[in-house]
Amino acid sequence: MSSAVVLIVIVLVLAVMLAVPWWVLVAGPTGRSGSWFRVGTAACVLGGxxxxxxxxxxxxxxxxxxAAIVGDVALGVLWVVFTWSVIGLVVRGALSVGRVRGARVTQGIALGVVVVSVVLSGYGLYEARRVPQVRTVDVAIPGLAEGLDGLRVVVLTDTHFAALDRERWSRQVVxxxxxxxxxxxxxxxxxxxxSVDKRxxxxxxxxxxxxxxxxxxxTGNHEYLDDAQSWIDYMASIGWQPLHNAHRTVDRDGDRLVVAGIDDPAGTDxxxxxxxxxxxxxGTDPQLPVVLLAHxxxxxxxxxxxxxxxQISGHTHGGQIWPFHYLVRLDQPVxxxxxxxxxxxxxxxSRGTGYWGPPLRVFAPSEITVLVLHPDR
Structure with a gap:
C-alpha cells in the first residue's frame, strides 16, 4: 500500500472519528446554532x-x-469519545423508535456521553500507567519432566518504552x-x-x-520500525539472551526444557x-518439550x-481500549x-505489560504473567 493511500485512509478515519462526536455532542444538542455550536465546531476542525x-x-x-505525547493522548481520548458517541446515537435511535425524542433527550444523551468519556479516559490513563497486576496461569505441558513441575515462567511483552519517560515504572516492574x-x-x-540512544x-x-x-x-514488530539489531545487541549487553531464531536448552537438576524464539514477521524485509x-x-532434542517465544x-x-x-505471544494488547479488540480479532486468532x-x-x-501510542487502557488491563508449568498427567 503506497504512502499516499495510507495517508488518505488515516485522514478519512480521523474525519469519521471527529464527525460522529460533532454530531452527537455539538450539532444535535445545539440545533446547529449558537455560540456552543460555533465553539464546538471550531474545536473539531482544529482537532482534525x-x-x-x-x-x-x-x-x-x-x-x-x-508532539507524540500530545497526539497519542488526544487520539486515545478521541477513540473513547467516538465509541461512546456511536453508542449515544444507537440509544437516541432506539428512543426515537419508541417516540421518545426532543431537545432534552438529545442534550441528555450528549451529557451522558461526555460524563462516561471523561470517567473512562481518566480510568484508562490510570490503568495504563500503573504497575501491571500479576496474572498466574497453570499450564500442563506434555512431556515435561516431573522435576520441572512448578517451573515458573514470567512473561513480559509490549512494554513499548517511548516518548513518556517510564524509567521509574520500569524499575517497579522489575x-x-x-x-x-x-x-x-x-x-x-x-x-x-x-532508538537505543533515546530509550x-x-x-x-x-x-x-x-x-x-x-x-x-x-523482537516484535516495533523493533523493526527503528534498528532491531541494535536492541538485540543492547539486551545482550545487559545480560539477556536474545533468541534470534535460536533456542537454548535449560536444565534443572538434570531435567531439561527447550526455550526457543523467533523474529517477528516484520523483520522479513x-x-x-x-x-x-x-x-x-x-538441533533440539525431539524428546524435550518446547516453549516458544513468538511475538x-x-x-x-x-x-x-x-x-x-x-507458544508465548503478545502484540494484541488485549485490544487496549475497548472495543478495539474486535478489530484486533480480524487479524489475530486470539x-x-x-x-x-x-x-x-x-x-x-498476553495483554501486554505496557501500552502503545495512547497511554490509555480501557477494559483491557496490562499484565505481568506467571505461567506455572506442570506435566500433562
Missing amino acids: VGLPIALFLGHGPPQFDP DEVNAQRPDIVGLAGDLVDG RDQVAPLAGVEAPLGRFYI VAGHGPDLPAALA QPKQVADSAAAGVEL VAGLSRHANNTQLYT
Whole structure:
C-alpha cells in the first residue's frame, strides 16, 4: 500500500472519528446554532488539523517526543469519545423508535456521553500507567519432566518504552517480576519505540531481572520500525539472551526444557531477520518439550505444524481500549489468554505489560504473567 493511500485512509478515519462526536455532542444538542455550536465546531476542525500534525511530528521522521505525547493522548481520548458517541446515537435511535425524542433527550444523551468519556479516559490513563497486576496461569505441558513441575515462567511483552519517560515504572516492574521468584523470564517483543540512544535509560532497569534458568528476549514488530539489531545487541549487553531464531536448552537438576524464539514477521524485509522456526529448532532434542517465544499469536499456525508444545505471544494488547479488540480479532486468532490449537499446541497471549501510542487502557488491563508449568498427567 503506497504512502499516499495510507495517508488518505488515516485522514478519512480521523474525519469519521471527529464527525460522529460533532454530531452527537455539538450539532444535535445545539440545533446547529449558537455560540456552543460555533465553539464546538471550531474545536473539531482544529482537532482534525492538529491531530494528524502532532502524530506526524511525533511518530514520523521528526520523532519529536512532546508532539507524540500530545497526539497519542488526544487520539486515545478521541477513540473513547467516538465509541461512546456511536453508542449515544444507537440509544437516541432506539428512543426515537419508541417516540421518545426532543431537545432534552438529545442534550441528555450528549451529557451522558461526555460524563462516561471523561470517567473512562481518566480510568484508562490510570490503568495504563500503573504497575501491571500479576496474572498466574497453570499450564500442563506434555512431556515435561516431573522435576520441572512448578517451573515458573514470567512473561513480559509490549512494554513499548517511548516518548513518556517510564524509567521509574520500569524499575517497579522489575521489582514485581523478581517478587514472583521466576525460574525463567521471557520478553516477547515490542520492547521499545525508538532508538537505543533515546530509550536506553528506560530499558536499563531490566538488567536487574533475576531468573536462574535464563532471561530471554525476542523482537516484535516495533523493533523493526527503528534498528532491531541494535536492541538485540543492547539486551545482550545487559545480560539477556536474545533468541534470534535460536533456542537454548535449560536444565534443572538434570531435567531439561527447550526455550526457543523467533523474529517477528516484520523483520522479513531486513537482511538477516524474519521468522525462521526450523532454524530456531534445529538441533533440539525431539524428546524435550518446547516453549516458544513468538511475538504475534498468528504465528501459532507454524508452531502447531512444528509440534511446539507452548507458544508465548503478545502484540494484541488485549485490544487496549475497548472495543478495539474486535478489530484486533480480524487479524489475530486470539486476543488474550490461554488457548489450544492444532496438534495440541497451546498458545498464551498476553495483554501486554505496557501500552502503545495512547497511554490509555480501557477494559483491557496490562499484565505481568506467571505461567506455572506442570506435566500433562
